[in-house]
Each structure stands twice: as C-alpha cells, then as structure tokens.
Amino acid sequence: MTEEELSEAIAGATGPLRILGGGTRPIGRPVDGALLSTAALSGIVDYEPGALTLVAKAGTPVAEIETALAAEGQRLPFEPMDHRGLLGTQGTPTIGGIVAANVSGPRRIQVGACRDFLLGVRFVDGRGRVLKNGGRVMKNVTGYDLVKLMAGSRGTLGVLSEVSLKVLPRPAETATLRFTGLNEESAIKAVTAALGSPFEVTGAAHMQGATLLRLEGFGESVRYRARALQDLLASFGKAEVLPDEIETWQALRDVAPYHSRTGDVWLYSVTPTEAPALAGQLRGHGALDVIFDWGGGRLWVLAPEGQDMRQTNLRGHATLIRASKETRRRLPVFQPEPVPIQKISQDLRAKFDPRGILNPGLMEHIP
Amino acid sequence: MDMPAPDARIMALKPALVARLREVLPHDAVIEDEAETRAYECDALTAYRCPPLAAVLPSSTQEVSDVLRICHEMGVPVVPRGSGTSLAGGALPTADSVILGVSRMTDVLETDYENRFIRLQTGRTNLSVSGAVEEEDFFYAPDPSSQLACAIAGNIAMNSGGAHCLKYGVTTNNLLGVTMVMMDGEVVEIGGAHLDAAGYDLLGLICGSEGQLGVVTEATLRILRKPEGARPVLMGYDSNEVAGQVVSDIIKAGVLPVAIEFMDRPCIRATEDFAHAGYPDCEALLIVEVEGSDAEIDEQLDVILQIARKHNPVELRESGSAEESAKIWLGRKSAFGAMGQINDYMCLDGTIPVSQLPYVLRRIGEMSREYGLGVGNVFHAGDGNMHPLILFDANKPGDLELCEAFGADILRLCVEVGGCLTGEHGVGIEKRDLMVSQFAPDDLDIQMAVKDVFDPKWLLNPAKVFPLAASATRRAA
Numbered sequence: 116m117t118e119e120e121l122s123e124a125i126a127g128a129t130g131p132l133r134i135l136g137g138g139t140r141p142i143g144r145p146v147d148g149a150l151l152s153t154a155a156l157s158g159i160v161d162y163e164p165g166a167l168t169l170v171a172k173a174g175t176p177v178a179e180i181e182t183a184l185a186a187e188g189q190r191l192p193f194e195p196m197d198h199r200g201l202l203g204t205q206g207t208p209t210i211g212g213i214v215a216a217n218v219s220g221p222r223r224i225q226v227g228a229c230r231d232f233l234l235g236v237r238f239v240d241g242r243g244r245v246l247k248n249g250g251r252v253m254k255n256v257t258g259y260d261l262v263k264l265m266a267g268s269r270g271t272l273g274v275l276s277e278v279s280l281k282v283l284p285r286p287a288e289t290a291t292l293r294f295t296g297l298n299e300e301s302a303i304k305a306v307t308a309a310l311g312s313p314f315e316v317t318g319a320a321h322m323q324g325a326t327l328l329r330l331e332g333f334g335e336s337v338r339y340r341a342r343a344l345q346d347l348l349a350s351f352g353k354a355e356v357l358p359d360e361i362e363t364w365q366a367l368r369d370v371a372p373y374h375s376r377t378g379d380v381w382l383y384s385v386t387p388t389e390a391p392a393l394a395g396q397l398r399g400h401g402a403l404d405v406i407f408d409w410g411g412g413r414l415w416v417l418a419p420e421g422q423d424m425r426q427t428n429l430r431g432h433a434t435l436i437r438a439s440k441e442t443r444r445r446l447p448v449f450q451p452e453p454v455p456i457q458k459i460s461q462d463l464r465a466k467f468d469p470r471g472i473l474n475p476g477l478m479e480h481i482p
Numbered sequence: 483m484d485m486p487a488p489d490a491r492i493m494a495l496k497p498a499l500v501a502r503l504r505e506v507l508p509h510d511a512v513i514e515d516e517a518e519t520r521a522y523e524c525d526a527l528t529a530y531r532c533p534p535l536a537a538v539l540p541s542s543t544q545e546v547s548d549v550l551r552i553c554h555e556m557g558v559p560v561v562p563r564g565s566g567t568s569l570a571g572g573a574l575p576t577a578d579s580v581i582l583g584v585s586r587m588t589d590v591l592e593t594d595y596e597n598r599f600i601r602l603q604t605g606r607t608n609l610s611v612s613g614a615v616e617e618e619d620f621f622y623a624p625d626p627s628s629q630l631a632c633a634i635a636g637n638i639a640m641n642s643g644g645a646h647c648l649k650y651g652v653t654t655n656n657l658l659g660v661t662m663v664m665m666d667g668e669v670v671e672i673g674g675a676h677l678d679a680a681g682y683d684l685l686g687l688i689c690g691s692e693g694q695l696g697v698v699t700e701a702t703l704r705i706l707r708k709p710e711g712a713r714p715v716l717m718g719y720d721s722n723e724v725a726g727q728v729v730s731d732i733i734k735a736g737v738l739p740v741a742i743e744f745m746d747r748p749c750i751r752a753t754e755d756f757a758h759a760g761y762p763d764c765e766a767l768l769i770v771e772v773e774g775s776d777a778e779i780d781e782q783l784d785v786i787l788q789i790a791r792k793h794n795p796v797e798l799r800e801s802g803s804a805e806e807s808a809k810i811w812l813g814r815k816s817a818f819g820a821m822g823q824i825n826d827y828m829c830l831d832g833t834i835p836v837s838q839l840p841y842v843l844r845r846i847g848e849m850s851r852e853y854g855l856g857v858g859n860v861f862h863a864g865d866g867n868m869h870p871l872i873l874f875d876a877n878k879p880g881d882l883e884l885c886e887a888f889g890a891d892i893l894r895l896c897v898e899v900g901g902c903l904t905g906e907h908g909v910g911i912e913k914r915d916l917m918v919s920q921f922a923p924d925d926l927d928i929q930m931a932v933k934d935v936f937d938p939k940w941l942l943n944p945a946k947v948f949p950l951a952a953s954a955t956r957r958a959a
C-alpha cells in the first residue's frame with residue numbers, strides 16, 4: 116500500500132472505517148466499520164544514528180525498528196509496551212499503533228512519553244487529504260504542533276502514514292535496586308525520595324511486594340548511583356543491587372502479572388503521593404490488585420469484570436484498558452472531559468474528519 | 483513585512499472599549515494614553531513597531547477572562563504579551579488591537595517537591611521559576627538565553643528551548659498543565675500535576691501556538707533535582723566538517739551531553755575581541771558539557787576526549803575548576819552581545835539534520851559573500867538548531883531588506899536539506915510569509931482549522947504565523 120492508496124481508500128469510503136495497525140491494542144469504545152489496515156504501509160524510510168533520528172512508515176513492525184536500532188546501539192527510549200499479553204491479542208505491533216495510542220513504558224518518568232520523541236507525522240485526514248506536520252529534526256516550532264495532537268488520537272483525527280522519531284543510545288549498563296517487604300505507603304515514599312535525588316532513576320515501581328529502582332548508564336556511574344541511593348534510602352531497609360533485571364522491567368512494562376488473571380484492567384495517572392490512598396480506596400471498591408509504576412504516578416488496577424472503578428474527584432485520569440466489548444460500550448473508556456474540553460475535542464474531530472468516518476466513537480462515551 | 487491595515491470601526495470604538503475595560507480592571511491596569519502605549523509597540527524584533535489601541539495588565543485569571551469577554555463582544559483583536567522578548571514579532575501589536583500583558587501575574591501558587599512540580603502564574607520570569615525552588619536544590623530545566631527577562635507565558639506560547647535541551651527537552655517536554663482563557667472568556671483547565679493527558683493532547687497543541695489559541699494564565703511545570711555537578715570541555719578544529727563529525731561521533735558513542743554548542747570563525751573572532759575568553763583562533767569551536775558527580779563526569783569526558791583527540795583538535799581544553807568552566811562558557815554567552823558590537827544583527831533560528839551541518843555552513847558562507855553581509859554562526863549543534871547572526875546597518879537604507887532577503891534564503895536552505903524554519907523562536911511575523919516553503923496549502927489549512935476551533939472569530943493575535951494571504955478570508959469573516 117502507498118500513501119496515495121491510503122488517501123484514496125479514505126476519500127472513497129462511504130461509511131465508517133475501523134483503523135488498525137497491527138490490531139494488537141483494541142482499546143476504546145468498540146467501533147463498527149469497514150476494516151482499514153496500515154500494516155501494508157511498511158518500512159524504515161531513513162535512519163541517521165549520528166542525528167538520533169528515524170523515519171518509518173506507520174505499518175512498520177516495532178520489532179523491525181528495534182532490530183535496526185539495536186544494530187547501532189540505540190533504542191526507542193520511551194519503552195513502549197507490548198499489549199498482546201495483557202489484551203490476549205495476536206498480530207504484529209506497528210510503530211503507527213504505538214504513536215496513535217501514545218504508548219510509553221516505565222522509562223517515561225525519566226525521559227518522557229512517546230509524544231515527546233515524536234518529531235513529525237504524515238497522515239491522511241477524513242477527507243483523504245495527505246497532510247504533514249513537524250519534520251525529522253529535533254527542534255521545531257514551525258506552526259502548530261499537530262504532532263503532539265496526533266500522538267494518542269487513536270486514528271480519530273487522521274490515519275498516520277509515516278512517523279519520525281527521536282531515538283537514544285542504549286546504556287552500557289543497567290542495575291536494579293530492589294527492596295522487599297515495604298508496604299505501599301513506604302514504597303511510594305522510597306521511590307519518591309529516589310526520584311527527588313540527583314541520581315537519575317529511569318524506572319521506579321512497586322510490583323508484587325518488590326520495590327524497584329532502575330539505573331542506566333556507564334558502569335562507574337551506575338555503581339556510584341546505586342551506592343548513593345542505598346545510602347539515601349537506608350531508612351527503608353537494605354536494597355539489593357541486581358545487575359540488569361531486564362525481564363523484571365519487561366514484566367512491569369507489559370503488566371505481565373495480569374496476563375493470566377481474569378478481570379478488567381484500569382490504568383490510572385495521578386500525582387504519586389496520592390497513589391497509596393487511591394489504591395486503598397480502589398481495593399475498598401473491589402480492586403483485586405494494584406501495580407505502581409512511574410514512581411506511583413501510574414497505577415495498573417485489576418478489577419472485577421464490568422465494574423465501574425472510576426473514582427470521582429480525582430486529580431488525574433483513568434482509562435479502561437481491558438474489558439469486554441459490552442463493558443466498553445457501557446462505561447466510558449477514557450476519562451469523561453469537562454464540557455468545554457469535550458466541545459474542543461468534538462470540534463477538532465469535525466475539522467479533521469468532517470464526515471465522522473475515522474474510528475467514530477472510539478474515544479467518546481455515547482450513553 | 484506587511485501588517486493588516488487597522489480597522490476604522492475598531493479604532494472608533496476606543497473610548498467605549500476603554501470605559502468597559504475600566505469597569506473590570508483597576509484604573510492603572512488600563513493603559514490608553516499614547517505616550518504610555520508606546521511601551522508596548524514592539525518586542526525584541528525591534529525593526530517593527532506599532533503602538534496598540536490600548537494595553538491592559540490584569541492580575542488574575544478572572545480579570546483576563548473579563549477583558550477577553552469584552553474584547554470578544556466588541557470584536558477587538560487581542561495580542562497576548564509576556565515580557566516582550568520574542569525575536570519573531572510574536573508580541574507585535576496592530577493599531578487596532580489590545581495588548582494583554584501578564585506581567586503582573588507572577589505568583590507561585592503551589593510548590594510540591596515530592597511530586598516534583600510547581601504551579602504558578604505565567605507572568606513569572608523563567609529564571610525566577612528556578613529561583614523559587616533553588617532552596618531545595620531543584621530547578622526548572624528549559625533555559626532560554628533570555629531567561630532573566632522572558633516569562634513562562636512567552637515560553638509556553640513559543641515552546642522555547644535553551645542550551646540544555648539536548649538532555650532535558652524544551653518547554654513542551656516540561657509542561658504538565660495550564661489554565662487558559664479562551665477568546666470568549668471561558669476558562670479551561672488542561673492537564674495537571676499528573677503525567678500525560680487524558681483524551682487529545684491539547685496541552686501539546688497549545689504549547690507553541692504563539693498566543694493564537696487562548697491566553698495562558700497559570701501553568702504547572704515539572705521541576706527536577708539539580709545534578710551534582712557539571713563540567714565543560716572546549717575543542718577547536720580546523721574545519722566545520724571535522725567539528726560536525728565530532729558532534730555526530732559523540733552522539734553515536736552513547737554519551738548524552740547536556741549541551742553541545744558550536745561557534746564558527748567569524749563568531750569566535752567577534753567574541754574574542756569583545757569578551758577575551760581566550761578562545762583559539764580556528765575554524766570551528768565546540769563546547770561540550772556533561773553532568774553528574776565528579777566520577778561520572780570523568781567517565782563521560784573520557785569517552786568524549788577520546789573522540790575529540792581522534793579528530794586532531796587544534797585545541798582541547800578541559801576545565802579544572804569553576805573559574806575555568808566559567809571562562810569556557812564566557813565567550814559563548816557573550817556571542818550575541820559581541821556580534822551586536824560590530825553592527826545591528828538579525829538572529830535566525832532554522833534547524834537542520836545534524837549531518838547537513840558542514841554543507842549548510844559552507845552555503846551560508848557563499849551567500850554571505852554574494853549578499854555582501856557578514857554572518858556569524860553560533861548554535862546548539864547537538865540538535866541542529868542553528869543561529870546564524872546576519873550583520874547589517876539599520877541606518878543604511880536598504881540594508882534591513884537585504885538582510886531579510888539573505889535570512890529568507892538561509893531559512894529556505896534549512897527546509898531544503900530536511901530541516902525547518904524555526905527551532906525555538908517561533909514564526910511570529912518574521913517567518914510568516916516563508917511558511918509556504920515548508921508547508922503545502924493543505925498543511926496550513928488544517929492548522930488554521932485548529933485556530934477556527936479555539937478562536938472562531940480570529941481575534942487572538944490574528945496576523946501572525948500564517949501568511950496573510952492564506953489567513954485573509956478567515957480574519958475577515
């Protein structure tokens with residue numbers, strides 16, 4: 116498929132379109148429509164390791180990109196999650212899908228989210244127009260930043276055809292500090308102290324009784340910071356220092372502890388110090404388990420199926436990541452927006468997709 | 483640079499407008515006297531000036547909302563203003579517009595070290611944000627050279643960067659939330675102290691929208707703990723090509739310096755005459771700075787120095803003390819001032835892919851000879867954000883126009899090699915008419931459609947960013 120063919124397919128569409136990359140992330144209100152896949156729009160267009168930039172067509176498999184980056188000792192810094200285990204999906208995750216859902220993992224607290232690494236997009240809007248914004252350079256304030264707007268818009272404003280990303284070097288070494296036996300409140304206190312230190316923690320989580328802090332960089336630096344953090348956090352007990360723990364961080368990234376457990380999965384974004392109390396409140400409402408990432412700023416909540424776990428008066432937001440189609444029709448998947456913001460979102464959709472054919476309703480709640 | 487002719491209907495409204503504004507603001511917050519409105523006639527793009535119809539200096543979000551509601555009802559354009567340091571004419575008024583300055587809104591509203599954010603009114607200057615959290619050894623990362631004067635309001639509107647953004651990112655990467663007043667007076671909250679937006683990334687859209695979508699009155703910013711230390715090295719090379727290669731090799735080696743700054747010969751000479759920083763007489767000079775504890779700095783510098791040596795530097799100077807570090811930075815920090823001693827200058831801001839550096843510098847040199855105007859280059863090399871400073875004589879008829887034509891050629895060259903017109907200063911009026919070289923008509927149309935959503939009557943800073951011809955029907959509607 117070419118970008119022109121994508122454009123023709125959208126311009127010629129006579130009804131709603133359900134837009135897929137690899138189809139591994141069915142998040143949102145279920146959409147009824149003809150399938151439009153970008154998987155055939157595939158391939159790395161340009162990669163300049165010395166400039167830390169990579170351009171790829173939207174349907175390019177993430178694995179292909181990661182292999183190319185690894186060959187140059189680089190990586191996607193925002194550590195995108197693979198949703199297949201959690202959502203029980205098959206298929207090949209694409210870079211366009213990651214961008215469309217703004218998927219970021221544990222390293223987000225240190226380096227930023229997917230949207231922070233997105234330098235440019237090409238996309239086709241609801242009228243079939245091929246549009247571009249941003250570019251392939253690291254600093255660019257030319258015109259409005261539609262690049263950010265497209266990140267996380269989940270195919271409701273346009274269908275991505277090409278993305279350009281900033282990448283970063285892989286670190287020489289990784290180490291993980293692990294505390295065991297801290298309760299949630301102490302765990303969040305410990306990771307908060309670590310994140311408020313100058314020691315550049317690139318992962319801070321509390322999962323299944325283990326409190327984890329990740330350090331990455333050159334060897335001496337990693338060892339120095341590990342010692343410094345042990346000292347700083349001595350009052351929380353003695354942390355073990357483990358080399359790597361790649362699997363542990365991957366398990367956190369992909370929320371592995373919930374893969375084989377039934378129940379809906381909710382994702383909260385809050386201020387970290389509010390997290391322990393929120394977790395308690397959610398348990399009071401039946402939550403089965405809580406995993407804390409982003410230093411407590413992100414909560415993965417396992418909950419009974421079909422139950423509305425969204426708390427009111429929340430400073431932050433909640434998204435229903437895993438649930439049956441019926442539940443995703445009945446409950447708002449995304450945080451309901453205040454009226455003026457809702458109006459802006461609707462008006463933007465009407466400009467980008469006047470016929471309302473791109474993933475209609477996916478990000479809305481239609482009671 | 484043309485600006486739309488003032489609308490006679492609006493000019494005639496002045497007495498009625500001022501009376502209504504005085505109903506909602508204290509007397510001294512409404513400025514209408516012609517001698518006083520002159521203080522708002524330009525920003526740092528001083529070649530263009532025009533006093534506004536009136537200027538208002540509200541003290542709260544509510545007052546901003548009241549002002550906008552009145553201007554909206556009366557159909558009067560509003561130009562938001564922070565500290566007026568825009569180099570692109572972003573805060574330039576038209577004679578029929580009201581300047582809305584946020585300079586009285588400087589309060590810190592909340593500081594939270596555990597959750598690592600600060601919430602404040604946007605009239606606060608960039609440097610005083612770091613100042614407010616310094617006692618706890620925290621700082622706000624984006625650090626434009628104008629940080630003593632420029633306001634967070636302008637930083638958000640322009641998505642400003644700084645010397646350290648290679649590591650810490652620019653404003654948009656450090657902005658968590660805003661309170662914004664829409665042109666019709668409605669107050670909206672976007673984002674907050676948590677990470678990442680629910681729904682569309684409106685925060686990302688507003689950041690860098692040059693005061694055209696709403697007036698940002700409060701902001702939540704990410705603050706960070708200060709690194710334990712920082713140390714620069716200075717390297718001199720015989721050619722721009724080699725210096726460019728060094729930059730690329732450092733990046734590829736897996737070191738992430740906080741800054742990689744580049745100066746070319748004309749700029750080195752000018753700063754030497756002016757600041758006597760003791761820079762070597764060479765073709766290209768790099769300043770590379772890394773952060774961390776002493777041991778971490780040594781480790782990173784080992785890698786960097788090895789690369790530097792491999793390329794036969796004419797000079798390689800490590801800093802051994804705070805004074806030596808300051809000396810290394812002295813010339814770079816006085817570069818703009820030094821060029822200003824020679825003549826008037828225009829500062830460009832295009833970004834290019836790093837690999838194109840040697841080619842673009844060579845072409846700029848050739849064009850400089852063709853135009854007969856001097857140019858010095860000083861810029862953030864790690865991210866390809868160039869700052870060619872073109873020298874001209876404002877008192878010499880035709881020189882400004884010549885300089886603008888030269889500047890436009892350089893920016894078109896940046897776009898041609900895969901870059902963009904502006905990396906951190908914004909479009910304003912300065913690059914407005916060059917937008918067509920980077921964007922196709924549809925690309926501009928969809929951006930203008932976004933403004934239609936936020937400001938359907940096109941009253942907020944309407945004559946900026948988009949080529950006047952492209953926005954004409956929307957502005958007239």
Ligand SMILES: Cc1cc2nc3c(=O)[nH]c(=O)nc-3n(C[C@H](O)[C@H](O)[C@H](O)COP(=O)(O)OP(=O)(O)OC[C@H]3O[C@@H](n4cnc5c(N)ncnc54)[C@H](O)[C@@H]3O)c2cc1C
Nearest residue numbers: 564565566567568572626627633636637639642643693698
């Ligand atoms: C010597 C010098 C060095 C500089 N160095 C740098 C640098 O290193 N990096 C860099 O990025 N820039 C730099 N700049 C450019 C300038 O300082 C930045 O663009 C800065 O962010 C402007 O801030 P300000 O408060 O002065 O904004 P203003 O000039 O007052 O306004 C800038 C824009 O913001 C809009 N605006 C202002 N307030 C609001 C508001 N409340 N809501 C919505 N929109 C608003 C205005 O309408 C205008 O479009 C430099 C400028 C100078 C003069």
